[in-house]
Amino acid sequence: MNLDAKIEFPVIEFRSSDLERGTNGWHQLCKKVREACETFGCFEVVYDTISTEVREEMFRLMKELVEVPVERKQKNTSPLPYHGWNLTNHVHCLIFCPSGTMHTMGTQLEVLHKLIWLMLIDSYGLGDDSLKMNYTMSVRMMKYMSPPPGEYETGLFAHTDKPVSTIICEDQIPGLEIEVNDGQWMKLSNLSPSSFVFMVGDPLKAWSNGRLKSTNHKVMMSGDKDRFSIAAFIMPNEGTIIKTPKELIDEEHPQLFKEFDFMKFFFFAFSDPARRIDSGQLLYDFAALSPPVSNAHMDK
Numbered sequence: 001m002n003l004d005a006k007i008e009f010p011v012i013e014f015r016s017s018d019l020e021r022g023t024n025g026w027h028q029l030c031k032k033v034r035e036a037c038e039t040f041g042c043f044e045v046v047y048d049t050i051s052t053e054v055r056e057e058m059f060r061l062m063k064e065l066v067e068v069p070v071e072r073k074q075k076n077t078s079p080l081p082y083h084g085w086n087l088t089n090h091v092h093c094l095i096f097c098p099s100g101t102m103h104t105m106g107t108q109l110e111v112l113h114k115l116i117w118l119m120l121i122d123s124y125g126l127g128d129d130s131l132k133m134n135y136t137m138s139v140r141m142m143k144y145m146s147p148p149p150g151e152y153e154t155g156l157f158a159h160t161d162k163p164v165s166t167i168i169c170e171d172q173i174p175g176l177e178i179e180v181n182d183g184q185w186m187k188l189s190n191l192s193p194s195s196f197v198f199m200v201g202d203p204l205k206a207w208s209n210g211r212l213k214s215t216n217h218k219v220m221m222s223g224d225k226d227r228f229s230i231a232a233f234i235m236p237n238e239g240t241i242i243k244t245p246k247e248l249i250d251e252e253h254p255q256l257f258k259e260f261d262f263m264k265f266f267f268f269a270f271s272d273p274a275r276r277i278d279s280g281q282l283l284y285d286f287a288a289l290s291p292p293v294s295n296a297h298m299d300k
């Protein structure tokens with residue numbers, strides 16, 4: 001069933017004049033971002049600081065890179081989950097080397113992630129250190145093939161994201177769908193050319209004591225065009241502990257998750273291929289406190 005008409009997906013415009021922390025505009029944005037992440041677990045962010053020229057160049061190069069024969073890509077496969085192949089050639093350098101397009105875009109996507117994190121901590125009135133960690137931002141490029149004529153085909157199976165947060169950038173062809181109510185899917189179409197989709201991942205949900213939602217999403221393909229997208233994931237470094245700030249735990253919001261080592265959760269989620277199709281249950285299997293603990297001062 002499709003309820004697109006009834007539920008309005010949040011579109012939040014980040015105007016540069018509102019991005020100064022502490023201003024009225026900033027506080028309005030913080031509120032909208034928090035509401036969107038609590039209700040939908042994601043939102044469309046209109047952010048023209050990342051220029052359409054950089055985006056277009058990125059996708060142009062990416063399409064060139066995709067043409068490199070599979071055998072060559074496979075020679076450079078990384079053993080880590082969420083990591084594909086690393087390729088050293090001319091196109092690769094245009095995209096990835098320090099002066100390359102991907103580097104520019106990657107840096108800007110990281111700034112956007114951090115901006116949204118800051119809005120979330122400000123919206124909860126938390127200190128600057130409450131969502132701080134060492135991380136690597138990993139960028140994945142994806143090509144989804146168009147399905148046979150008239151078909152509606154899965155491009156990427158339903159899942160919640162395991163990194164802390166994700167920013168998705170698509171190249172005009174829609175396909176991303178989110179689960180808005182049990183079993184009801186909403187297609188995110190008509191994203192503006194300056195838009196990105198920010199997505200809360202399971203660790204961010206755990207950090208927020210379940211206030212932020214990590215939404216179930218998938219990619220569905222129809223029509224006759226291939227779809228290209230880029231996803232920038234925040235991956236905490238080895239040894240990072242995901243822990244709910246005590247301010248987010250009280251009688252009304254008992255602690256739902258014990259603190260956990262991100263890498264252990266990540267490998268738990270990817271060690272078994274059957275677990276890849278996960279609609280958010282794995283976080284509970286791995287880290288749920290049962291029953292929840294309402295005393296914030298109890299050491300768990």
Ligand SMILES: O=C(O)CCC(=O)C(=O)O
Pocket residue numbers: 140142156161166168170176217219229230231
């Ligand atoms: O390609 C997309 O739009 C979504 C990608 C995604 O959900 C993922 O890589 O986790």
Ligand SMILES: [Fe+2]
Pocket residue numbers: 159160161166217
């Ligand atoms: Fe995802």
